[in-house]
Each structure stands twice: as structure tokens, then as C-alpha cells.
Amino acid sequence: MNLQLKVWRQQNANTKGNFTDYTLNEISPDMSFLEMLDVLNEQLLGCGQDPVAFDHDCREGICGSCSMMINGKPHGPENMTTTCQLHMRKFNDGDNIVIEPWRASAFPVIKDLAVNRSAFDRIIQAGGFISVNTGNAQDGNTLPIPKPDADAAMDAAACIGCGACVAACKNASAMLFTAAKIAHLGYLPQGQPERHKRVLRMVHQMDSEGFGNCTNTLDCEAACPKGISADNIAKLNQDYLKAKLRGISA
Amino acid sequence: MFSLFQFLRSTVFTKIVMAVTGLMIVGFLAGHLLGNLLMFSGPEKINAYAFGLKSLGPILWIVRLTLISALGLHVWSSIKLSNRNRAARPIAYQEKKSLKSTFASRTMMYSGLAILFFVIYHLLHYTFGLIQPQTYFDNSYTLKSGEVVHNVFNMVVAGFQNPFIALSYLFAIIFVSAHISHSVSSASRTLGIHNPKYLALTSRIGRALAAIFLIGYLSIPIAVFSGIIKPACDNTEACAAMKDCCK
Ligand code: HEM
Ligand code: FES
Numbered sequence: 001m002n003l004q005l006k007v008w009r010q011q012n013a014n015t016k017g018n019f020t021d022y023t024l025n026e027i028s029p030d031m032s033f034l035e036m037l038d039v040l041n042e043q044l045l046g047c048g049q050d051p052v053a054f055d056h057d058c059r060e061g062i063c064g065s066c067s068m069m070i071n072g073k074p075h076g077p078e079n080m081t082t083t084c085q086l087h088m089r090k091f092n093d094g095d096n097i098v099i100e101p102w103r104a105s106a107f108p109v110i111k112d113l114a115v116n117r118s119a120f121d122r123i124i125q126a127g128g129f130i131s132v133n134t135g136n137a138q139d140g141n142t143l144p145i146p147k148p149d150a151d152a153a154m155d156a157a158a159c160i161g162c163g164a165c166v167a168a169c170k171n172a173s174a175m176l177f178t179a180a181k182i183a184h185l186g187y188l189p190q191g192q193p194e195r196h197k198r199v200l201r202m203v204h205q206m207d208s209e210g211f212g213n214c215t216n217t218l219d220c221e222a223a224c225p226k227g228i229s230a231d232n233i234a235k236l237n238q239d240y241l242k243a244k245l246r247g248i249s250a
Numbered sequence: 251m252f253s254l255f256q257f258l259r260s261t262v263f264t265k266i267v268m269a270v271t272g273l274m275i276v277g278f279l280a281g282h283l284l285g286n287l288l289m290f291s292g293p294e295k296i297n298a299y300a301f302g303l304k305s306l307g308p309i310l311w312i313v314r315l316t317l318i319s320a321l322g323l324h325v326w327s328s329i330k331l332s333n334r335n336r337a338a339r340p341i342a343y344q345e346k347k348s349l350k351s352t353f354a355s356r357t358m359m360y361s362g363l364a365i366l367f368f369v370i371y372h373l374l375h376y377t378f379g380l381i382q383p384q385t386y387f388d389n390s391y392t393l394k395s396g397e398v399v400h401n402v403f404n405m406v407v408a409g410f411q412n413p414f415i416a417l418s419y420l421f422a423i424i425f426v427s428a429h430i431s432h433s434v435s436s437a438s439r440t441l442g443i444h445n446p447k448y449l450a451l452t453s454r455i456g457r458a459l460a461a462i463f464l465i466g467y468l469s470i471p472i473a474v475f476s477g478i479i480k481p482a483c484d485n486t487e488a489c490a491a492m493k494d495c496c497k
Contacts, residue, residue, distance in 0.1 A: 006344075019344065072345035098345045105340050168349060170356055171335035203262050212338035213261035213331045215358060216436040217351035231444045238442025240262045 001027050001093040005040065007052055008100045013108045013116075019098075029089035033076060034059060034066060036088055053111040059084040061225065064160030067167070068113045069100040074164035074223045082162065082225045102163050104172035106209045119209040120161050120177060126205035127198035127250075128181040130190050143189055153187035156180045158226040168223030171212030176220040178206045179236040180228050186239060196243035200250040203240055261331065268327040269437035271320040276430060276459065278317055283466045290473070293403035293482035297391045301399040325366060332359045355432040361425040368422035375409065382409060389488040404488055407481045410474035411493050423467045431460035 003024045010017025024043070027036050034056050041051035055065040066083040070076035076086045091097065099113065107115040145153075157180075165176035182199050185191030191198070214233055221230040285303075288296040303310060348356065371381070379386025385408035391401035410416045434456030435449065443449060473479045481489055483496035 008344075069343060069345075072343065072347035073349065100343055100345070103339055103341050103343055105338055170339075170348075170351070172338035173335070203260055207259075207261050210338060212335035213265060214440075215331075215335075215355065216432075216439045217355040219349045219351045222349035229446075230439075231446055231449060234439040234442055234444035234449065237262060237266070237440055238444060240260075241266065241442055244263070 001029060001088065001091070001095075003027055003036075003091070003094070004096045006096065006098045007040075007112070009052070009112055010101075010109050012111055017109065017112075027088055029087065031088045032059070032084055033070070033086040033088065034084045052113065054113040055115075056084060061085040062160060064162035067102050067115060067117070067163050069098075069102065069167055071098055074102070074167040075162075075225055079222075080225055080227050082160075102167040104163075104166050104211065106172065106174070106211050107163060107166065115163070117161070117163050119211070120163065120174070122209065123174065123178055123202050123205045124181060127194065127201035128185070130185060130194060132190070145188060149187045153184050156183035156187070156228060156232055159184070159224075159228055160226060162225060164223045164225060165220035165228075166211065168219045169212065169214075170217060170219065171215060173214045173220075174206050174209070174211040175214040175233045175236065176224065176228060176230060178202050179230075179232040182236050182239060183232040186235070195239065196246065196248040197250045199236060199239040200243050200248065203236070204250065261334065264327045264331055265440045267323055268331070269440040271324040271327075272433050273437050274320045275317065275324065276433065279426070279430075279463060280459075283463060286470060287466065289403065289406060289470050289479060293391060293401065294394060296403050296406075297399050297401060298393055300402040301393070301397065304400075321369065325362070328359060328362055352432060354428040355436070358429060358432060361429040364425040365422065365429060368418075368425070371418070372422070375415075376405065379405075381415075382412070384491065385409065385488050389486060391482065391484070401482065401484075401486075401488070404481050404484075404486075404492070406470070407474050407479060408488065408492050410471040413475070416471040416475050419471050420468065423464060426467070427460045427464040430463060431457050434459060 005022040005024060006019050007022060008017050009020045022040055022043075024036065024040055027039065031039070034054070037052060037054060044051050055067060057063040057065045059066075061082045061084060064082070066075070068075070068083055070083065070086075075081060075083045076090070078086050078090050101107075101109050101113045102115045102117075104115075106119045107117055110116050159177060159180040161177065163177070166172050166174050169176075182202060185198065186195050216230070216233070218230050221228060285296075285299060288299050306313075354361070375381040376386075382405075385405050389401045389404055390398050391403070392398050410419070435453035438449065438452035443452065470479075477494060480494045480497065481492045483489065489495045
């Protein structure tokens, strides 16, 4: 298939970027979107031009690095799919494809489509963990966990930190990411001792990173490649309120 | 490390303020609608009701001050949060699709601002009588009890017989209705309701309220404009100036 690409090119965080048009011919519908970009980069290198920088690692939908906005939707047209798992057969011959980086002040562009998502790491560092003394792992069956709680924790734990929620949100809010991390630990007994401090600290860090706030439009859950529910955000709000009403300080 | 000050500054807390104050105003709108619908029961009922409200004295003022502060806090937090949101995405997307969000949810700030202007206009119109002074002042009604009270009924009829005023209320009510359709479920989420069953219920309640407010509030200007509600006949100049007076 033949494609017209419109790709965001930006030298680094301090320069202004702009869109550049590229034409690609004979793309196989069986290629992944990233393989299509690989072909583009080969073509660019062949003419001595700078290849398009984009993040990728696992190419199997679990690392969350292949972030890019494709035709106005994070990770492209297919629901619950990362860019690396998106196939070119989802497009038609002759299509125009607009490719942009995540746009958020908390995710500065490193180069072209690659953005710096360290803000997410700092939110995790603020409280997205449990403190345990090392030693032998205890027997799993000594910690009974109700099935619905285990399921809810597992669903939230599916978050790969890709940032699609921030990208899709009209406010560039990181509430779905933060809420998923909080819910994943908050549904489990191991997460209880630090539950209240965790929510206070992570929300504080999220705010300091300059993300927007949640207006419950739910575009985040629709964009999430792992289908994480925005109901987790409501749970975060409840945990936050409870922590504050109990006078917990972080 | 963590102080009350930070609590007040957090976006999650600001959002809670917004939800609580917003829901207070939704409660007021429900009560206000029930009162307004007395327009359909004729001048005696609504004029007596309005007189009753005005006679509450200090209680009326407590309610008024509470509502004004709620609105003030609501507007303050909405401005604070939406400035933050704008700063969070300094460069807009060339192409951006809305996935699941409703139009109403994406335009809350615009519907909110329109409502704010309307609230000011509405107070100037029917509370302070400055938009149509001739129908507000010197417009009295004698209740069956013999009490002489303000003729709210004729004031409202005079207002909605004017096509421009009727239209402005029409638009305002559409904005209120759009705002409400998102706000009930949004506020429920903000206040921590996270059971999917209850969340589905809150969004249904929100949409139902939006429809009830739209139909309820609109029914009055429509009834007046189409002549279903006619002015109460008396020999005041205010009545004489109206269409269908004493017909
Ligand atoms: C009739 C008057 C109003 C009522 C009943 C009302 C009600 C509400 C409610 C219940 C919410 C949900 C709070 C939450 O999501 O937690 C809300 C949100 C909001 N309101 Fe209002 N409001 C009114 C007027 C205004 C005004 C005058 C403004 C601004 C000038 C405004 C701006 C907003 C904004 C920006 C939001 C947040 C958007 C969102 O959560 O999606 N509102 N409103
Ligand atoms: S490259 Fe790892 S999720 Fe796409």
C-alpha cells in the first residue's frame, strides 16, 4: 500500500518543531506500524537524512514505550492496542496519516516523537510501592484475598505507563495512571499499611509535575491500551478524601 | 512534609470543592423549578409563594448567602483548575479525536461561563428589577387575605412576552441543561463513588435532571409567549402595557 505521512519533526526540547510530509510506497499490510516507520527511516538514511526518532522496546505491547498520536488517537485507530501491535491493514491504500508526539508540558519532547515520561517515574517513586523487610517470601495462601479484589488489583496492575491517558485527556491529566497504580496496591492486603500516605504523596507529586486535573470526560479509559477503567479515579478520590479526613499526613 | 495548605492546593481537593458547591446549586435549581412552576397555578399561588419567601427574613438571607458563596467557590475553583489544564497542554494537537467524552463534558467551562453571565442578568432582571423597571416597580397584587404584595406573576409574564428576553432564557436554560448532564456523574466520581452500578445510576440521574430542567424551566417562557399564560387583569399601567391584558 502507498501512504502519505505527516510526521512531527523536532530537533530537541528547546527548538520549535514542525510537520514534514513523507511518501511511502509498497508498504505491506502485514507490517506493524513501527515496522512501517522503520521502512521510512531506512528510506531517510538512504538519502542521508535524519531518521525519525520514536521510542520502542518490547514491540509486543507490554513495555509502553511506543507512544505516539496517530490520526488524533493515542496509539492509532484500533482500541486496546499499542502502536507496536497495530497493523497496517487497519489503514487503507492512499491514506494520509498524521503522527504527533504526546502533547503535555509534563512530557517534554526529547526528539521528534520521543517524549520524556520521567514524570511518571517520579509519581511512582513518591509512593507507588510497598515497603517490606527482606527475607523469605511467605506462603501465598496465608494471605487470603477475595477474588473480586484480586481481579480488580490485577486489572489496575495491567497499566504499562505508556501515557496514552495523558495524551487523550483534554486536560493532559495523569489521573488514570496515578489511580491505576494506587488501586493496584490499594486492593491488596500488602498495600494497606501505606495506603493513605501513598495517595497523598502520589497526588502531590502528580500535581507538582504540572499535569492537568480530571474532569471525568472518560477519554482516558477509551484510549488506554490495557482497558483500565476510569472508575479507579473515583476510587483514588475516595482514598484521598478518607486519608485527609483521618488526618493522615504524608 | 504534608500540610493542610497542600491539601487546599491539591487538584483533588479543589475538585471536591467544585463538586460539593455544584451539587448545592443543583439542589437549589430543583427547588427553584418547583416554585416557578406555580406560574401555571395562576397569580394568587405564585404571588403568595413569593411573598412567603420574602417574609422568611434572616433565613432567606442565610440561604442567599450560602448559595452565593457556593457559586463563588465553584467559579473560583473552575477558573483555577481550567487555567492549570490549559497550561498542561501548551501545544495543541494538529489532529485530536474525542473518544468517549460527551460534548457537554468537554465544554463545561463554556457552558459555565454562559451560566455565570446569565445568573447576573437574571438577578438584575427579576431580583433587582433593573432590566424592565416598569414591570417590576409599581406592580402590586392583592392576595385573597387582603395583603398587598409584589405582582411576581405579571412581572414574569411581561418578561417573557418580550421575544428577546424569552430567547435569552431559552439559551441560558440550554446551557444549564448541558452543564447538568455531565455534572451529576462527574461530581459523584469526584466525591469517590466508584462502584460501576452506582456510577451508571448517577449518569442516568444527571441526564434525567438535565431533561427535567430543560422541559420544566422552558415550559414557562413557552407558555407565556404562546399566550397560554395571560397577565392577571388589574388596572395598573404595567398590565395595560402588556399583550392580552384583561382579555
Ligand atoms: C447553574 C449553576 C451551576 C451548577 C448547578 C453547576 C454544577 C456543577 C457540578 C455539579 C459540577 C461537577 C463537579 C465535579 O465534576 O466534581 C460542575 C463542574 C464544573 N462547573 Fe459548574 N455549575 C454551575 C455553574 C458554573 C459556572 C458559573 C461555572 C464557571 C464560570 C462553572 C464551571 C464548571 C466547570 C469548569 C466544571 C468542571 C468541569 C468538569 O468537571 O467536567 N459552573 N458544575
Ligand atoms: S514497544 Fe513495547 S509496548 Fe509497544
